[in-house]
Amino acid sequence: MDNTFWATVALVLFFALIVYLKGFRRINASLDDRAKRIQTELEEARELKEEAKQQLAEYQRRRREAEQEAKEIVEGAKRESQAILADAKRKNEEFVQRRTAMAEQKIAQAETDAIAEVRSTAVDVAIAAATKIIAERNQNGNPQPMSASIDAVRSRLN
Template identity: 55%
Template sequence: MMDATFWATVALVIFLAVVIYMKVPGMLSKSLDTRADRIRSELEDARRLREEAQQLLAEFQRKRKEAEKEAADIVEAARHEAELLVAEAEKKTEEYVARRAALAEQKISQAERDAISEVRASAVDLAVEAARSLLAAKVDAKAGADLFKASLQEVKSKLN
């Protein structure tokens, strides 16, 4: 009655007894627990790394927005400064043209005054010479000299 099935059963029972005696289920359980802990730790590390990556992404996006705003502010300030420079250049150009025009007008007015004075002086000289010539012919030298001096005094007083 001891057939192969019996011996296979006995061998199985002995094998199971040896496995239990050697604490193989405990080792398997411990190995599985260790592996589960390692997987749990890796999952926790992955979650933490994902959170850090999200924080870094948010920070970089914030910094990018700040940089874009700063760049826009710089461009706006440069545009405003350029407008001011253009306005200042236009103003200085207008002032320069106005000064040059005023200076030209002053020179023209001075030239007119000088010409008028020169014409008057020439006219006075001619009138005095003509009067002297006429008087010299009609009046004696003494009377002519007195008349010439009186006329000269009168013309000088009118010029001043």
């Protein structure tokens, strides 16, 4: 009897022992339990996957809403800034018009004052010249008629 015989006998005894102790049932039960655990884990994974998909969809929806709200805020700010700019431009134009009108009034008043001053000075010069001419005529002893004196003043003013 060689080693092969004894190895075969040991193998047969081992299988007999397993059958006697219902080892195949235990192995099957263990494998069935493991299969059930794997199945429940797969179901949990599917549920988690679905939940993750729902959360992703919710976050994407919120992101789109936030982007839309941001766009609306930016557009509102642009409209408001344009309104402020238009108002500032209008006020600036009104200010320039008021200042221009005020400057034009001052210029017109200065012109009026200058004309009045020139007229007043011209009248004063004319009176002084007339007085001087009349005084000179009266000193020479030959009084002339009034029209001749006026003609003499006119000729000296020209």
